Amino acid sequence: MSTISREEVARLAGLARIDLTESELTRLAGELDVIVEAVATVSRVATDDVPATSHPLPLHNVFRPDVVTATLPVEEALAAAPAAEDGRFAVPQILEED
């Protein structure tokens, strides 16, 4: 049974902000279906009594002293930007309406 349809891939690609071509959508739907079926085996052993682990080793939150430290100079931070203006990143229009 197919779990990931072409439409579902299109919806996910929208969420992930990736433009896909028609042929990519078709191919990914087939591939992801196989992969999802294989990885779904995790539910077989993941019973309620097993706690989840998010990290390999037990860790405590780490803080540093709240003091100002050196940062990148503005020109270096902007040097690789596709567009910059007045010491800031220049980005396309954020909202659809004008």
Place this chain on the structure above:
Amino acid sequence: MGDLTRLSAAALAERLAAGDVSSVEVTRAHLDRIAAVDPAVHAFLHVDAEGALATAADVDARRAAGEDLHPLAGVPIAIKDVVVTRGMPTTAGSRILEGWVPPYDATLVERIRAARLPILGKTNMDEFAMGSSTEHSAFGDTHNPWDLDRIPGGSGGGSAAAVAAYEAPLAIGTDTGGSIRQPAAVTGTVGVKPTYGGVSRYGLIAMASSLDQAGPVSRTVLDAALLHALVGGHDPRDSTSLPDPLPDVVGAARRGATGDLTGVRLGVVRELGGEGYQQGVRRRFEESLEVLQAAGAEVVEVSCPHFEYALAAYYLIMPSEASSNLARFDGMRYGLRVEPADGPVTAERVMAATRGAGFGDEVKRRVILGTYALSAGYYDAYYGSAQKVRTLVQRDFAAAFEQADVLVSPTAPTTAFRLGEKLDDPMAMYLNDVATIPANLAGVPGISVPNGLDEGLPVGFQVLAPAKADDRLYRVAAALEARLEERWGGPLLAQAPELEVTR
């Protein structure tokens, strides 16, 4: 003096310290070798001859002035292109970062520069470290020096091929599910994934933050230890960096090289062998066990029943974390920006067009898989279950390490396959990492050391140790290396066919 590129890093360090050779000579020899063989191997995405020679000349001047230098000062190194290097292009094998020159160094690069190792360049890799063959690089395949028609493993195929082809004595790799160890296995080289948090991740372009770990790539176990000791240890800029001091990995490698493993208990993991493993790989593994027993080690069988689910858990956790980490590639602050072909040019549409054009197939596949696993309605069934499997895998390791000091298995189920052979079958590609993934899920360290050939292609032997006991890897691997090299009459790589040299 012979060919300087054939010497180990430790041997080069000795000659440099003794004044028998200069770093400029050593560095030039490696740059010449790169010029001669890299057109065929394609291990490098970027070569920095000028920068490497400048560092080398500086080391030579300092040595002449009697300055106290790091033991590896003047020994050249290559760095996987997923590690940021100030002033040197860093692409992570992706079009989306083509031409990007980072404004800062990763911590491990800072340490390499402070110790004055000439950086030869950046090595090829699967895009964002996603793959097991380096075929997912946006900038072309790397070829296995043992057979140019075959894969060098992945994702760090460039680093492994560079040391195997004598283009560098040392390299840096990163290992999220096997990307240091599997390439080492298929190229007849040594690769180590340290304990999670043992080497700083600051300045690594992240794929899956809870799994990623940088480590050494080399031709000998001792060289890996020397590099591990240089780049490892606490870094306040990585909040997951271990505060503990690094174990004495160099001492352990030297101790292991005596070939005595009396009293060491080796646990053979029942689930990491047998069916699905190439016959020649299994045979070499059995032979290595006999060699280790002759060295005094005790062999016990251990069972890790949940390792069967590790691959599935990994292919949920890794894409989930990757889909989140790769959100930073939005075409706004660095890298590629593509405007949509038609319609309004809004930020959202620019992001989608940029990512559609800038990401390759495997990256798209994993980001969308991760987005699916994390999306409403599926989160508990997929990501939540995978995290529970992670607990079960860790419990398996804990139980196994009660019975054994280290665990052992083949590193990869097969030897190097042909380029293109598994490119259209993602699941077949993913199975290459079946023996290496459990260590990443549990954060434990692992090494791959060459243990023979099957039909002329290298096979790797994996050793896994409990977290923070990385020294055990080096002791056992060095003992195996010493005993096997005695049998072979030299390193395994000496049996590799000579590469044709381009002049």
